[in-house]
Amino acid sequence: MFTLSPESRLTDLLEANREWAQDMSREHPQLFPTNGRGQQPHTLLISCSDSRYNENCFGVLPGEVFTWKSIANICRPEDLATCATLEFAIDVLGVSRVVLCGHTDCGGVNSCVRGQMPQLERNCPHLAEHLNDVVETSKQYASELADARDPARLLCLRNAQKHYIDLTQNKTVSRALAEGRIQVYALLYNVDTGLVEKLASTE
DSSP, X not given: OOSOOTTOOHHHHHHHHHHHHHHHHHHOTTHHHHHTTOOOOSEEEEEOOOTTOOGGGGTOOTTSEEEEEOGGGOOOTTOHHHHHHHHIIIIISOOSEEEEEEXXXXXXXXXXXXXXXXXXXXXXXXXXXXXXXXXXXXXXXXXXXXXXXXXXXXXXXXXXXXXXXXXXXXXHHHHHHHTTOOEEEEEEEOTTTOXXXXXXXXX
């Protein structure tokens, strides 16, 4: 089903790239010449690093979406990478929308729900520290999660909503919102269907 495998070598990657570039050129002859003159993306996508989804779920071509991924789609307001990404996408590239897209069956979220954090703290301390943000969200919604039929899915949803709120409070984003230059959306991607659902929007 997949193009490459764990056993693939560099030659396999290069051959797969060559075939992909040829196919894209046949289907969209002006794509690479246009992209070669610079990028003008319309959307900033902030999503999880999970391998099962990316901007392709919106049916876009290379050059349409500026993408930043982090484990569990965590984007802390004070984080340098978050602030730099938002400034570049909004103030330099001039995107018209920011999409925060979480997803179901998130490994980072599952670690919190399934009580795996102590093991991560021992074996992957940087990852555990990164996921503390999700841990705090799980504590905030502890009673709701305890009553949920699918607590992992619910925490994926609450985690995405939390970072959507953080985004709208970022100085760069809030200024662009006030000036009517952007819209901000929170979405959830379902890995078992490929469909996204709306969680929140500034529209």
